[in-house]
Amino acid sequence: MFESTVTRFPDATALVFGDRATGYAELNARANQLARRFVALGIGPDTLVAVAVPRSDELITVLLAVLKAGGAYLPLDPTYPADRLAYMIADAEPVLFVRSSEVGLRADGTPEYVVDQPELQAERAREATEDLTDADRLAPLDAAHLMYVIYTSGSTGTPKGVAVPHAGVADMIATHAERIGPGPGDRVLQWASISFDAAFWDITLALLSGATLVMASADDVLPGDPLHETLRRHEITHATLPPVALSVTDSEGVLVNGTVMSTGDACTPTLVRKWAPGRRLFNGYGPTEVTVGSTFSGPVAPDDDEITIGIEWTGERVQVLDDRLDVTGGEGELYLSGPGIARGYLNRPGLTAVRFVPDPQGEPGSRMYRSGDRGSRRSDGELLFAGRADAQVKVRGFRVELGEVEAALTAHPGVGLAVATVEGDLADARVVAFVTPAAGQEVAPQELRQYVGRSLPEHMVPSMVTVLEHFPTTSNGKIDRAALRTPAATATAGHTGWHEGMSYDDALCAMVAELLGVPVVTPDQNFFEIGGHSVLATKLAGRIRQDLGVKVPIRSLFESTSLSELARAVEKAA
Incomplete structure (x- = not known):
């Protein structure tokens, strides 16, 4: 798909990073050069390559090269805690670890390729630049082979890798073309972390349509003024952003007559009133266990009575089923199926069997993903999202299993029990935790935050830890989570706030x-x-x-x- 885009638009600008602009033909040549190095290092279909390269044009070259070689990429955001990245590498067992020289992470026992090492860059430049064919690869590549593995928060206390094949990309690109229509002249912002599957949406929306993918530094895409300035300066026409980023970023003068996709969390009427006028606003839905998404609605209008998650992507299917897996006319659990669903969880056959189940309404042997999300379908076919059926929550657009936060806290020798919950709403949403000390132990909240920060990404680290002698309980002896309140939630009523004359x-x-x-x-x-x-x-x-x-x-x-x-x-x- 990428090479066909190169053939149609060889001289168009494919990629912008800082003051560097790269054309489609040039990007393709660079990716082919690197892909040939990867093939020589043993990369082929169903082999996994860990990639730890900061946001840059080189990152896109590496990802394309891995896919051209036939391999699948394991994205490692260098800003994530080293312990978490090390766990992903150990769990996924990639055959190659690709990094840039500024990344200090190491993968013991895994062959390493440093993309910006001068002698390796010289070797790449000597390689042929023609498009790779199956004859050049170690083996033919097809749609059933693995494309990427992305780790998500796990309820058992450890992240789990979602293994996604190529099969769902064709439907995604058809959906791009039919409902969004990107193409030459458009400028797509690459906003999401590479460890988040929305990044794949950004990349393909641009590079499989002839549009320009705009990369920016992590500082320049921070929600608020930095993001607004980046949208304005680069004349972005298409951006996919979570509600938390939209809520704190000024909509004035950016994405004018353009397209914005809200995804990762519930889109609110306030956001619609702010972002829908003067542009197309879509509301997307889909967990990591599918190829980026399953449905989206829009363009959403400020006077719409309900904000739905829309209808299915081309070729994909969503069913609203009851506890007996029968289709229900009311609210039920959302089950997702079609070419876009993942293979399952890497090295987790038991969990895969629980979440990826046979589809009683599908062809023999077909599967569907049990999302854990609740919803219903309106008479016009539009789907409504009704929240989670389990302890999974969303914090600033990130999926968080509170059980993983609790497991990280109880791994500290000074902690007896731990409960994690979420306070605040949208931009102010934050994980908070309550712990009881182990017998004879004393624990300090700040020490616990630092401890879990070595294994959890920043959005999962509790903003506040409250130490209790014991937990409140319900009548049946279970922890009364509803009764837990941080001092922050109860002690701010008398706060006088800022006033003039203060230092x-x-x-x-x-x-x-x-x-x-x-x-x-x-x-x-x-x-x-x-x-x-x-x-x-x-x-x-x-x-x-x-x-x-x-x-x-x-x-x-x-x-x-x-x-x-x-x-x-x-x-x-x-």
């Missing part, structure tokens, strides 16, 4: 306390260590600009080791 230190502490919902914040504390995250950082920058009249670079918030240090940066910028 910069006091003003920032007051603003942060309000944003995080905590009663007291002191200048020596670090914003991110007390529950802040990237989205809240952009909101804090907005508050500083609005209330203090000072515009500080978002990077200052990340680099400041304390609120006092940030106050000095604000003072300097004033």
